[in-house]
Amino acid sequence: QVQLQESGPGLVKSSETLSLTCAVSGGSISSHYWTWIRQPPGKGLEWIGYIYYTGATNYNPSLKSRVIISIDPSRSHFSLKLSSLTAADTAVYYCAATTRDLVYGLKQFDPWGQGTLVTVSS
Amino acid sequence: SYVLTQPPSVSVAPGQTARITCGGNNIGTKSVHWYQQRPGQAPVLVVYDDSDRPSGIPERFSGSNSGDTATLSISRVDAGDEADYYCQVWDTASDQGVFGTGTKVTVL
Numbered sequence: 183q184v185q186l187q188e189s190g191p192g193l194v195k196s197s198e199t200l201s202l203t204c205a206v207s208g209g210s211i212s213s214h215y216w217t218w219i220r221q222p223p224g225k226g227l228e229w230i231g232y233i234y235y236t237g238a239t240n241y242n243p244s245l246k247s248r249v250i251i252s253i254d255p256s257r258s259h260f261s262l263k264l265s266s267l268t269a270a271d272t273a274v275y276y277c278a279a280t281t282r283d284l285v286y287g288l289k290q291f292d293p294w295g296q297g298t299l300v301t302v303s304s
Numbered sequence: 305s306y307v308l309t310q311p312p313s314v315s316v317a318p319g320q321t322a323r324i325t326c327g328g329n330n331i332g333t334k335s336v337h338w339y340q341q342r343p344g345q346a347p348v349l350v351v352y353d354d355s356d357r358p359s360g361i362p363e364r365f366s367g368s369n370s371g372d373t374a375t376l377s378i379s380r381v382d383a384g385d386e387a388d389y390y391c392q393v394w395d396t397a398s399d400q401g402v403f404g405t406g407t408k409v410t411v412l
Contacts, residue, residue, distance in 0.1 A: 226405055227339075227390055240399050291347075296346050
């Protein structure tokens with residue numbers, strides 16, 4: 183069973199770049215699509231983007247200009263970079279696994295990492 | 305972009321059935337997934353592909369999807385079911401994930 187673990191700084195400054203990593207264990211990084219999702223305090227879930235081991239990506243249009251998701255199969259992890267941070271980027275960031283269906287696109291997100299809280303300070 | 309709408313809250317007495325709706329344009333043509341999120345925890349998948357349950361999820365959790373509405377039903381509700389619930393689909397037109405607005409279930 184695949185397991186995911188996010189890591190990165192819990193506090194970053196406004197206008198700077200957030201960098202998070204998600205370590206994959208218990209399975210091959212080439213077996214799934216990998217996604218990032220975030221949740222501001224007290225609010226709902228927001229899909230950020232996905233990556234496949236080939237490097238194929240797609241991003242939420244609302245974040246596309248500031249997001250880069252990358253993958254390192256040799257180290258079995260994938261990463262998120264979000265630039266030009268503001269207070270609105272304060273959130274719990276989750277990584278999750280999924281697969282692709284030929285008809286319905288990416289399927290359910292399962293499993294999820296435990297999440298990591300990132301606070302953007304001024 | 306594709307929008308999914310859920311009621312902000314649902315209240316239900318213990319032992320009764322909670323029904324949470326997820327509205328979207330022709331959502332019946334999409335595959336709907338449901339997640340349970342308890343306070344301070346990561347979301348957990350409870351129903352996928354409209355009505356399938358992952359291993360370990362009780363049969364009390366069931367789903368349906370038709371027309372413009374998908375529904376998650378939780379029968380014989382108890383205090384342990386108090387949580388936020390989110391529906392989710394994949395918008396194939398834009399190749400993006402979409403979450404519903406979330407519903408807080410309160411057990412009276």
